[in-house]
Amino acid sequence: MNKFRVVVSVIVGLLLLGTLLPAAADGPLTNRWGPNTGTYGIVAAGVGLEASPSGTITLDIPGTPVQAFLYWAGYDTDNPGDGDNQVQLARDANPAVPITADATFGPDYWVDGIQHHYVYVADVTAQVAAGSHTYTVSDFVLVHPNATRYGAGLLVVYDDPALPQTSVEIRDGLDAMYWNFLAPRGPNSEVACLQFAADTQARQMDYAIIGSGIDPATVRPNVLWALVGSGALPTPNIAVGQGLWTWDPVNAFEINVNGELYPFYDSDGDEWDTLTSDETDVGALPIPAGAEWACFQAESDNSQNPPLSGASLVVIA
Numbered sequence: 001m002n003k004f005r006v007v008v009s010v011i012v013g014l015l016l017l018g019t020l021l022p023a024a025a026d027g028p029l030t031n032r033w034g035p036n037t038g039t040y041g042i043v044a045a046g047v048g049l050e051a052s053p054s055g056t057i058t059l060d061i062p063g064t065p066v067q068a069f070l071y072w073a074g075y076d077t078d079n080p081g082d083g084d085n086q087v088q089l090a091r092d093a094n095p096a097v098p099i100t101a102d103a104t105f106g107p108d109y110w111v112d113g114i115q116h117h118y119v120y121v122a123d124v125t126a127q128v129a130a131g132s133h134t135y136t137v138s139d140f141v142l143v144h145p146n147a148t149r150y151g152a153g154l155l156v157v158y159d160d161p162a163l164p165q166t167s168v169e170i171r172d173g174l175d176a177m178y179w180n181f182l183a184p185r186g187p188n189s190e191v192a193c194l195q196f197a198a199d200t201q202a203r204q205m206d207y208a209i210i211g212s213g214i215d216p217a218t219v220r221p222n223v224l225w226a227l228v229g230s231g232a233l234p235t236p237n238i239a240v241g242q243g244l245w246t247w248d249p250v251n252a253f254e255i256n257v258n259g260e261l262y263p264f265y266d267s268d269g270d271e272w273d274t275l276t277s278d279e280t281d282v283g284a285l286p287i288p289a290g291a292e293w294a295c296f297q298a299e300s301d302n303s304q305n306p307p308l309s310g311a312s313l314v315v316i317a
Helices: none
Strands: 001-006 030-038 040-048 055-061 065-077 088-091 097-100 103-111 117-123 131-138 148-159 166-172 194-195 203-212 222-229 251-253 272-276 283-287 293-300
Touching: 030 040, 030 065, 030 148, 040 055, 040 166, 040 203, 040 272, 055 148, 103 131, 148 166, 148 203, 148 272, 166 194, 203 293, 222 283
Parallel strands: 001 166, 001 203
Antiparallel strands: 030 166, 040 148, 055 131, 065 117, 065 148, 088 097, 088 131, 103 117, 194 293, 203 272, 203 283, 222 251, 222 293
16 A cells, blocks of 8 residues: 655644744744655654753664754743754764754744744754664753743654655644634644645555643643545635634544543653654544545644633644
């Protein structure tokens, strides 16, 4: 069966428009890499950094690294010099090397008059290696006493000749959401759609999503939707939020992590999540013959009974 392997940011993340260009506007996701075709796979992992400016990511890359990105994010004020576009990265016991963001997104206003999101991405292909290794991210410093580090994550595309031919696309962006905010900060993410040529046979789409800002997860409900189809893309329903095709979309897949209440639940420690298709109840997304697109969207869910405050989220990739 043919496969797509796709990396998408669908909640709040980084809008990568170009090297060293700030993009302060909350908006839909855009392309970062691909689509490229080869005997490719994707792996991703992360670490929450709320309690410390350093943390360690363990990642097994079962092939030759083709492309690797390091993401880190948090919120600070928008004063000049705030945020932190440089961190340190060390593989195993090797000396740490400085990593400067290739793209900085923010400061983008979030809440309380002073909180502004910052998201950063850097190409770290030269720093990763095949096999299982630890990657320590350190020196992530935000200056304001009320600032919060969300965390850091690695996303790697690798080549393995034993894998089938696979199309890989990475999309990311700055798309914040909270159930009680008006667009563009809520109540949901924009719809992120990936388009592809129809095929006469069924296929599957793997996905990996990096999210942040979920803490405290136990009282912050969230939902991740996926919808597959052909022809016209889903039409946003502005009445229920910018970019939302409908609450509980008809014929949509509700994606959750096996054994968890919500798809984003601080899986990598406070404020950071990495979600991959192999750990979800849906698994790889079924792409039937003739399908031309797959769309993803996250929802800050306030529909619980009794009501609970929906999650505030920042997804990176």
